[in-house]
Amino acid sequence: MPTFLHAPLLWGLLLASVPVLIHLINMMRHRRVRWAAMEFLLVSRKKNRTWVLLKELLLLAARMSIVAIIVLMVAQPLLRDQLGAVLGGSKTHHIVLLDDSFSMSDRSNGATVMDRAKEAVDRIGAMVAAGGDSRTFTLLRFSEAGRGGRRTQPDLLQEQVDSEFRARLRETLKTIQASETAAGPVAPLEAIGQLLGEGEDETRVVYLISDFRKKQWDRPEDIRSRLAELRAKGVSLHLINCVDARRPNLAVTQLELTSGTVAAGIALFMEVEVRNYGGEPARNVSVVLEEDGHARPAVRIDEVPAGESVRERFEVTFAAGGAHRVAARLDGDVVTADNYRYAVVDVPLEVPALIVDGSVDQQGAFFLSAALAPGGNVRTGLRPRVETPRFLDDNPLDAFPVIYLTDVEHLDQRAVKGLENFVAGGGGLAIFLGPRCRAGFLNEGLWRGGEGLLPLPIGGESALFIDRLDNAPDLDVVDHPIFRVLGGQNNSFLSQIKVGRYFAAPKDWKADAESTVRVIARLRDGAPLVVERAFGKGRVVAWLSTAAPIWNNAGSSPAFVVLVQEMQAYLARRVEAAAPLLVGSPIELSFDPAQYQNQVRFVSPGRDGAETTAHDAVLKEDNMLHARLTRTDAAGVHEAQLLTATGMVDARRFAVNVDPAEGDLARLDGSQLAARLDGVEYAYHQADTFEARRDASIGRNLSDVLLYLLIVLLVGEMLLAWSCSYHPPETRVAAPFGRGAAA
Structure with missing residues (x-):
């Protein structure tokens, strides 16, 4: 059965009785008068009485119908598209997908975009409630559409529309706020089929309410394909834009x-x-x-x-x-x-630094240790550890952010492989050469044609002769973090470093422009002295002279402490700053069951204070306990509290942040959106004017059909009125006798 947007106006149908009242009033004005000549006319009238009465009744019915149709047009009757729905054999399911990403918190004129979106949902609810009991309603926010491995959780799922529906919807809308996620429309569009099935026994109308920011809608290939799939299944689509202008942010x-x-x-x-x-x-x-x-x-x-x-x-x-x-x-x-x-x-509390010295007297290790941890009132936070090359064979290296090799003659293949894995994983390696080093091992074991750790091939020892006629410094450095503190024009420490001997590169060697190899310091004769390269996730810096003041005076120079400290900072793997997670991403951690119990308590920030949830960790195939916090709905610092085997609490913290790209408030208007969704049939609305077009969202408006019917009835009424009235025939005046006779 059809429904009406303005049902109270149906009382106006009583006006259809006005033509009947007028007819009865006219009947009361008739008086019976006996007239002899009329008796003959009455006998003649009886022969045509049935036809005349039928035309008069049709005329009366037409006039009543005209009044009724005018009233119905004002009440705006609505009819569902499918014939089965008209006959009561189907229902209509209204599905609202509400964008609650944090860009919806954009505020102007005292109201947020989310406020306008909720007003649009409320108006949709009013329209749906006017449609009768054969309608259901689903409300799903973008952030609740199965993100991060969570199951989809609609605010309202297949809610039956009854007399209490509006009240339930408004109470639900009061609890909804813009989230801190950057959730997009793909997941909720996919959730329609996953959550509600194919819906072959119902007519579906989908309302996608969003701010249509460029970040998600400028290249909407996935969105377009899912909208097209819904249209292919006969789903009506309505895209409602809640933003009218872009604001700075x-x-x-x-x-x-x-x-x-x-x-x-x-x-x-x-x-x-x-x-x-x-x-x-x-x-x-x-x-x-x-x-x-x-x-x-x-x-x-x-x-x-x-x-x-x-x-x-x-x-x-x-x-x-x-x-x-x-x-x-x-x-x-x-x-x-x-x-x-x-x-x-x-x-x-301290950072360990491993120094591997191949010399007997370990002079290089002594000067490196003094530069890393000078002692006294100078605190660097570094704890040097000096070892021989054999330490690299069997010991784990991950505890050291940076490893220093000084004057190492030879390393076993296992030690070289361990160093390569260490640097490739993000560690830093500094190599200082010296008298014990041999070009054969350096080239075959560490350079390996450019595939190894050493940034360049080694030719042999060379001397830098003193030029007494030129006061140019021995070192010529580039702009680099290691030399930046000492590289100023007013800083004379670098110019005080003198180099007498070094390992030279082959004369024909030149760094490949496409590689990561870079010469960051040269001698005054142009020979490379300090060369760096990237290796996997880590870095290697090679000094082609000694760390101890044997071939140079750097180790005894005040600049050496600064150079080593800056090199430590440059090479250190960046594991201290935990990588921030995005809101909505799960927090996962693993820990040793021999050291920890399986209970984990997560403490997360929330709108109303900290929220605590308890989890039981699961033992997996790697023999490690694994725990997962699925919901990270708020930005801030989340804490996982583990219990050690002795009952102590070990707290691990995780920084969770919003996706900053969601803060780009650039938007698409209706024409731009249409160009990007070309080929998809949908209705586009601005939220503020959506109410004026709401008839299309709950069924087909019959006002146009009634208008055409009204025109037909008006024409028919005029013809019937003309037919039922008396029209005397036209008479001609006879010409005078004889006028016009033939002569």
Whole structure:
């Protein structure tokens, strides 16, 4: 049966009785008058009475129908498209997919985009409620569509539309807010079939309510294919845009450690990055910093150009070891979620450094140890450990961020393989040559035609003769982190380093332009002295002279401490800063069952405070216990609390951040969206004007059909009225007798 958008107006159908009342009033005006001549006419009328009465009844019915149709047009009757639905053999399922990504928290004129989206959902609910009891309703947010291995959790699933439906929907909408995820429409579109089946016994109408940002909709191949699949199944699609303009937005996109030694009590540097997603430069941007919940001096950025990012460095010192929390925040922005950035820094009490010395007197190890840990009031956080080359054969190396080789004559193949695995995994290696080194082993064991650790082939020992006529320094360095502190024009420490002997490269050797090999320091005769290369995830720096002041005076120079410290910071693997996870991603950890119990408690930030959940870890094939926190719905620092075998708590922290790309508020309008969804049939609406077109969303509006019927009835009524009325024939005046007679 048809339904009506304005059902109370159906009381106007009583106006259809007005033509009957007029007819009865006219009947009361008739009086019976006896007239002899009329008797003859009555006898004649009886022969045509049935036909005349039929035309009068049709005329009366037409006039009543005209009034009724006008009333129905105002009430706007709606009819479902399929004939089975009209006959009551099918139902209509209205499915609302609501974008709740954090870009929906964009605020203007005191309201967020999510507020407008919820108003649109409420209007859809009102339309659905006007459709009767043969309708069902499903509400699914983007963030709840089975992301991160979770099952799909709609807010309303196949909810029967009854007299209490509007109240239930409004209570549900009160609890919905923009999430901190960057969830897109692909997962909820896929969830329709997975959650609700094919739906062959129902008519489906899908409403996709979003802000249609360029990030997800500029190249919507996956979205287009899924929308096309729904249309092929007869699903009606409505895309409702809740944004009318793009607004500027700033976001904190990075918060991380720079290279450097991380240890308790040691000053280190971190960098914060701010991106301007607006069309105008942002000036005097202040970034508020926190360290373990305590406020720090803010970082001030003079200007962030439109569409660009600016990084600013700041210093931080952690007095104690452990996992420390660092947070950065912007104030007064249209989107709140991307104004925050979190980092977890694991700070050890000390950092071990392995020095492998092949000489008998171990002079190179002595000077390297003195440079790494000078002692006295100078604290570097480094703990040097000196070993012989045999240590590399059977001992694990992962505990050392950087390994130093000095004057090593030979290494077993097993030791070379261990070093290669160490560097490829992200470790750093510094190689100092010396009198015990042999070009044969260096080339065959460490260079290996460019496949090994050594950045260049070695030709043999060479001497740098003293040029007394030229006061040029022996070292010519490039702009590089190792030399940056000492490379200024006003810094004379590098010029004090004198080199007498070194290992020379072959005369015809030249670094391949496509390789990672780079000469970062040369002697005054142009010969390479310090060469670096990338190897896997790690780096190698080769010094072609001694670490001890044997072939040079570097080891006894004040500059040597700075050079070694900067090299340690440059080579150290960056494992101290835990990689931030994105909101919605699961947290996974594994641990040894011999050291820990299988109970794990996760403490996560939430809107109303910390939330605690308990999990039982599972023993897997690798003989390790594995635990997984599926829901990470809020940005911040999440903590996993493990119980050791002795009952002690071991807390591990994880930084979870929003996806900063979601903060780009560039949007697509209707025409741009149509170009990208070419070939997909859908109805496009702006949320603010969606109510004016709501008839299309719950069925076919019969107003146009009634209009055509009204025109036909009006024409028919005019013809019937003309037929039922008396029209005397036209009479001609007779010409005078004789006029016009033939002559």
